[in-house]
Amino acid sequence: MNNSINDNLIKNSAVVAISNKISLLQRKIFNFLIAFAYVNLWEQESFTTDIKYLKTIVWFDSKHMSYLKEAIKELLSTIVEFNILWKDKDAWSATTLLSSVEFHEWLCTYSFSPVLRKKLHQPNIYAKIKLSTMKLFSSKYSLCLYEIFIDYHNIWQTPIIPLQDFRKLMGIEKHQYSEFKRLSTRVIKPALKELTTIWGYKVEVSYQKLNRKVTALKFHFQEVAKPKKPMQEMKVFHNLDLQDKLVKEFWLSLRQAQKIIKTYPIPYIKESLWIIKHKISQKVVKNIPAYTITVLKNDYTAISNKQEQSLLSNTERNAWQRQTNWDWLEDTKSAARLNILHNADNNHVSKAQKEAKKYFNSLSKEGQQSLIKKFEDEKITSDILKTVYKKEGIDGTLMKVMFFTYICK
Numbered sequence: 001m002n003n004s005i006n007d008n009l010i011k012n013s014a015v016v017a018i019s020n021k022i023s024l025l026q027r028k029i030f031n032f033l034i035a036f037a038y039v040n041l042w043e044q045e046s047f048t049t050d051i052k053y054l055k056t057i058v059w060f061d062s063k064h065m066s067y068l069k070e071a072i073k074e075l076l077s078t079i080v081e082f083n084i085l086w087k088d089k090d091a092w093s094a095t096t097l098l099s100s101v102e103f104h105e106w107l108c109t110y111s112f113s114p115v116l117r118k119k120l121h122q123p124n125i126y127a128k129i130k131l132s133t134m135k136l137f138s139s140k141y142s143l144c145l146y147e148i149f150i151d152y153h154n155i156w157q158t159p160i161i162p163l164q165d166f167r168k169l170m171g172i173e174k175h176q177y178s179e180f181k182r183l184s185t186r187v188i189k190p191a192l193k194e195l196t197t198i199w200g201y202k203v204e205v206s207y208q209k210l211n212r213k214v215t216a217l218k219f220h221f222q223e224v225a226k227p228k229k230p231m232q233e234m235k236v237f238h239n240l241d242l243q244d245k246l247v248k249e250f251w252l253s254l255r256q257a258q259k260i261i262k263t264y265p266i267p268y269i270k271e272s273l274w275i276i277k278h279k280i281s282q283k284v285v286k287n288i289p290a291y292t293i294t295v296l297k298n299d300y301t302a303i304s305n306k307q308e309q310s311l312l313s314n315t316e317r318n319a320w321q322r323q324t325n326w327d328w329l330e331d332t333k334s335a336a337r338l339n340i341l342h343n344a345d346n347n348h349v350s351k352a353q354k355e356a357k358k359y360f361n362s363l364s365k366e367g368q369q370s371l372i373k374k375f376e377d378e379k380i381t382s383d384i385l386k387t388v389y390k391k392e393g394i395d396g397t398l399m400k401v402m403f404f405t406y407i408c409k
Contacts, residue, residue: 014083020171127151
């Protein structure tokens, strides 16, 4: 860590338990801005940081600075509710996370509201968040749970959390995951899996029910003994140069690079990187990390140049959606297979798409709305997809492809 910022963020418990309307990136940025300003919170009203330094701490690998700046600016207009779990007995209300922000080249000057600045400075009740751990998370749900668990680390369990409050903490809207089974499958289980992997604690969840319906949750956690290094870890250790190459030249996160080395044979990785480098030199790859993962996942080394070109067009259309979400890669893989099938039997694919459209048009307006809502709940889950969907709606080019593919499945 840089000397100007401490790895341990002192974060007021009430600011941990917020209505999580912000994205994963924005939560990481907000944590950084608190940590950077913490020492001078009482004396200063505004703070200036280097955006390059912020990028390092939050592990923002993309070169799209406009996206990063937009994420910071949105903190000015996003109103969040604090102290949802009522750990802090003082009065809390709602406010925006930043009161001002200004950019000048690579510098960002920002300020908190006077009320929030006072609350952030030397709080009586706080969680000690490790920034080096924070940046490893790829889901806003798991990061939120990590902060909450750290806040209750001394008693090894959370209080009973009413389901309505849990949805607020996760930033889940009323229309999303209305069935608890879907909430558990799409939010709770994946978040706990990533949390256990990164944090290293075993987490269990218990439910409170009324008339067979879940009304509240409670989490219990405990530290587990660290196992001996498996052979996969030794494989990473013996290929540190390749790991470094994946991070520096192909912009992958450290965790992604390690996962790739553990998953695929080393000769296959090196051959795939050669293909990727060739495509980058042709300036046809818009998102290097996502394209790298997709190539490895779909085994471009084993398909013809014609099929590869078909897969590439699909990647260029979709890769920017999620840079680091491994779940999304399964959809990309399915889409890639669809393109290969398209090359083999164009009439079959066209017919399937036409049938899907014909089926949708045959439904009543209520039936169409119901199907669209199911599609939103199950597929529009990442922050980036939500942004695109909000801007383009179901009639956008990307959303049409996803929607009719969803109907086909």
